[in-house]
Each structure stands twice: as C-alpha cells, then as structure tokens.
Amino acid sequence: MPTDCISYQESGYFSSLINDYLNEKPELKALYHRFPNMENFKLQLEEKGNNFNGSGKLKREVLVSVLEKQYDSIVTSETTLNNIKLLNNSNTFTVTTGHQLNLFTGPLYFLYKIVSTINLCKQLKKEFPENNFVPIYWMATEDHDFEEINYFSLHGKKISWNKNTSGPVGRLSTEGLENVFDVFELEIGHGDNAKSLKELFKKAYIEHATLAYATRYLANELFKNEGLVVIDADDTDLKKSFIPFIKNELLQQTAFAKVNETTPLLESYSVQVNPREINLFYIEDNLRERIVFENGKYSVLNTKLTFSEQEILKEVENHPEKFSPNVLLRPLYQEVILPNLCYIGGGGELAYWLELKSFFESQQVTFPIVLLRNSVLLATEKQASKADKLQLTWRDLFLNQQELLNQKTKLLSDFTIDFSTQKEALKKQFEELHKLAQATDKSFLGAVKAQETKQIKGLENLEKRLLKAEKRVHQEQLNRIISLQNELFPNQSLQERKVNFSEFYVEFGVELIEKLLNELKPLEKEFKVVVL
Structure with a gap:
C-alpha cells in the first residue's frame, strides 16, 4: 500500500x-x-x-x-x-x-x-x-x-x-x-x-x-x-449584540475603506471578494436584498423600501434581525x-x-x-492494492493525468525516452558553425541559427512521437492507471468537492466518521x- x-x-x-x-x-x-x-x-x-x-x-x-x-x-x-x-x-x-x-x-x-x-x-x-x-x-x-x-x-x-x-x-x-x-x-x-x-x-x-x-x-x-x-x-x-456594528456599517462604511486599503497587499494574487460601500442585506422570510445609500436615502434594492438615516437607525434598534451581514x-x-x-x-x-x-x-x-x-482523499483497500500493483505512489496519483501518463510511459519503456543528450550534442556541433558565422556575413549567422532551431525542433518532435508510440505499446497498463486515477479524482478534480459522504457511508457506515476522527490532524x- x-x-x-x-x-x-x-x-x-x-x-x-x-x-x-x-x-x-x-x-x-x-x-x-x-x-x-x-x-x-x-x-x-x-x-x-x-x-x-x-x-x-x-x-x-x-x-x-x-x-x-x-x-x-x-x-x-x-x-x-x-x-x-x-x-x-x-x-x-x-x-x-x-x-x-x-x-x-x-x-x-x-x-x-x-x-x-x-x-x-x-x-x-x-x-x-x-x-x-x-x-x-x-x-x-x-x-x-x-x-x-x-x-x-x-x-x-x-x-x-x-x-x-x-x-x-x-x-x-x-x-x-x-x-x-x-x-x-x-x-x-x-x-x-x-x-x-x-x-x-x-x-x-x-x-x-x-x-x-x-x-x-x-x-x-x-x-x-x-x-x-x-x-x-x-x-x-x-443580532442585538451586533447593533453597534450594523450602525457603523450604515453610517461610516468602514469595511469598504479598510478592505480597500488592504487590497494592494494582495495585488500579486486574485482578490477573493471586493467590498461594497454597504455590506449588509435587508432580510425577511422571502426577501434578501442589498442595502444601498443613494441621494441621501437608504434603499433596499428591487423593492420600494426606503429609509432616512433616522428611520433606518430606528429600524436597526427595533428589528436587528432584518439586517444580514454579507460575506x-x-x-x-x-x-x-x-x-x-x-x-x-x-x-x-x-x-x-x-x-x-x-x-x-x-x-x-x-x-x-x-x-x-x-x-482528504478517501481510498478503499482495493484501490490502495491496485496502486501498489501499478507501482504508483499517492504523490503520482495527484499529478495532472497527462503528466502522470508521460512519467509512467517513460518508466515502463525498455529504453530512455529523453533526447536531451542528442540535443546537447547537436548544440555543440553548431557552436563551431556559430564561430564561423561570426566571422562572415550576418545573413549566414541567421541561417545557422534557423537551422539549429529547426534541428532541435525536429529532435523534440521525434521525442514526442517516440513517447506516443510507447504509450500504444503500454496502453493496457496505462488504461489501468487512468481508471484508478479517475476513480479517486472524479472528472480529474478533487474527490472531496464532488462526492457525497453517503457514497462511502453506504459501504463503511460509522467507520467512515470514526476513521476521520482518528486520522485527521488539523x-x-x-x-x-x-x-x-
């Protein structure tokens, strides 16, 4: 395993x-x-x-x-x-x-x-x-x-x-x-x-x-x-405990200012949530709509509800449950x-x-x-046994599927599917031509560079074709690898984001919860x- x-x-x-x-x-x-x-x-x-x-x-x-x-x-x-x-x-x-x-x-x-x-x-x-x-x-x-x-x-x-x-x-x-x-x-x-x-x-x-x-x-x-x-x-x-903060959000709009101050610190990443000027909804049983401040009035979008400042503060005091914080x-x-x-x-x-x-x-x-x-990745004993037989580690199974297949094909092949040595040898051969080209017309230098690029590209294409040919030779083994990875990573995505717990509970019952409680270390x- x-x-x-x-x-x-x-x-x-x-x-x-x-x-x-x-x-x-x-x-x-x-x-x-x-x-x-x-x-x-x-x-x-x-x-x-x-x-x-x-x-x-x-x-x-x-x-x-x-x-x-x-x-x-x-x-x-x-x-x-x-x-x-x-x-x-x-x-x-x-x-x-x-x-x-x-x-x-x-x-x-x-x-x-x-x-x-x-x-x-x-x-x-x-x-x-x-x-x-x-x-x-x-x-x-x-x-x-x-x-x-x-x-x-x-x-x-x-x-x-x-x-x-x-x-x-x-x-x-x-x-x-x-x-x-x-x-x-x-x-x-x-x-x-x-x-x-x-x-x-x-x-x-x-x-x-x-x-x-x-x-x-x-x-x-x-x-x-x-x-x-x-x-x-x-x-x-x-919500009564939150009344002062609701009022602050309505009157001062501090969240908008402070989160926008923080955004530059995240400029090299994707910002998860952009703040609104007012980060509150107004809710009732069949209503949850944003509160906005426009033309000196507080309005609830997509409704006829409007409040003056005094009216909305009174509403907060009397009905704090109607004010819902956003994300x-x-x-x-x-x-x-x-x-x-x-x-x-x-x-x-x-x-x-x-x-x-x-x-x-x-x-x-x-x-x-x-x-x-x-x-967590959940696996059955049977799946772990399959991975062993296919000489796969869990680290292997987390790889992008194409990368996994390429790596395993190279391991299964009887010869090295890597033309790095040939490429280096080719580059050394062209070093002399580059020296010769430096001493003559510039147009010849361009021709040498173009020929070098063409031949390197040719070797890369041959390497890809050889890899493809070897995949056909080892297709049966690779299909078993694909099948196992697809079981563990449905649609090539994380199992935990796709599968419902009942799929495992129906087979393992309370053992599923007990195993998680025993093994997860936060x-x-x-x-x-x-x-x-």
Missing part, C-alpha cells in the same frame, strides 16, 4: 495565496494576526479572554439562551448539552467552522471541516486543560444562493431539489423534499447502512419544517457524540457573538479572511487565528490519504 504523504503545497490544488500563507511568506504577515500553532494559541487564548470576558458575560448568557432554545426541539447527547452550558464560563472558548446548508451535506468536505474543528478542540484541551473548547458549526442560514446548495452527487448522478425560492435559505420550507427522498431511496440501494442513510434523510428533511432545522438535525446526528454545537445566527437576540461582514458578526479562537475553512474562505484584519482592528475586535481545514499541513 502506498505510504507517502503529500503537502497541501505540493498537491497542486491550492492557490498561490494559500501556499504562501502556509509557507508563512513574510509579505503576507500583515494580513493575519497569528499563524496556527500551539504557541500562538496560548497568546490567542489570553487576548480573546481579556477582550471578550469583560463585556462578554452578557453575550455568553444570550448565546447559551439562544442555543438552548434552538436545541429544544431535537434530542442530542449529554456532551453537546454540556458544551452549551460550558459557554457560560469565562474559561470556555470556541473553534468555529462555517458551511452552507447543502442538501444532505453536499460534498465530502462538509465532514472534513467539522472533524478538523472537533479534533482541534481535543488537541487544545490536552494542551490547555484548565480551559474548555467547544466545536461550533455555524450554519450559513442567511445565504440566498439556493442553486449552490440544492443538490448533491451520488454515484455520478446529480440529485436535485427543484424549488422557486427567495430570501434566506435557512427559513425555506422543506416541502417538496419527499420527491428528492424517493430518488435517493432508489439510488442508495439496500443493506443496513443504506437503511440508516434513508432514515437519516427522512428524519432530517421530511420531519423538520425548515432547512435550518433539518441541517441542524443532520449535523447533530452525525457528530453529537463529539459535542458539536450547531448555531443558527439568524436570531434577534444574537465580508459575517466574520465580524461571528467574532462579536462567540468567544472564538480560530476559524477553520477552505482555501477560498481563508482568502477573504485575509482581507479583513485591518477592518477588525478598526472595530476593536480580536482577529481569530485562521486555519486551513483538513483535505495543525499538520498535509493532504491526508485515508484508506478504508
């Missing part, structure tokens, strides 16, 4: 920004507060404790009260209930990940985010036993991009929930998901694990009224024994209401967090440690291969 490991940086699947962040490139240090390591977590604990616990006692009480209400309708573990109570204590901190309300978890990395968060809490507890650490899954209930979350893939088939929607997705009725269940039931097959999955889907989506309640139930069932706490921040009491303001909201040390997210999420440090400083809110979630910068 292949045993080599591969770093995120070597995997070829992360942006230059994330690679440079992981490498702690000095030019990026101004964009984050502390890099994720144990020594820095000690400092983060002290700072967050000092900055949160003074005014944080009331925030903690509100947070616990809201969570207890949200959990009132579902049966959960004593571990989770105890973690909620612990949030009242000044020595309790959170580690948070966030995710959209993807149907039936969406792609596999939903699991990896949460397992990373749980495992970091366990690691922190060992290191700092006098403190408590609670893993938080922040549901993106206020998002409105339904098309991004209304499906999942199973055995290469897209299972979709078709519905006309508007407004925040967390408030969506689950009506119509019976039809999705019928498709899922046929596709998932039979057996004890299939039966468990069907029951899980049915209880989550058919027996709960909204998508937020369904997603909370689902995440709780998968991770309740690990003490996971799921939070829906689309809540009036939680740039949501992190601030999270850090205001949670005693949070660290945010765990994917590469795209970390990219926009790295735009926000200056804005956080302007709001006098501690900027959290930001940690790249674990990435502070190691390694793309983990987990063999089931």
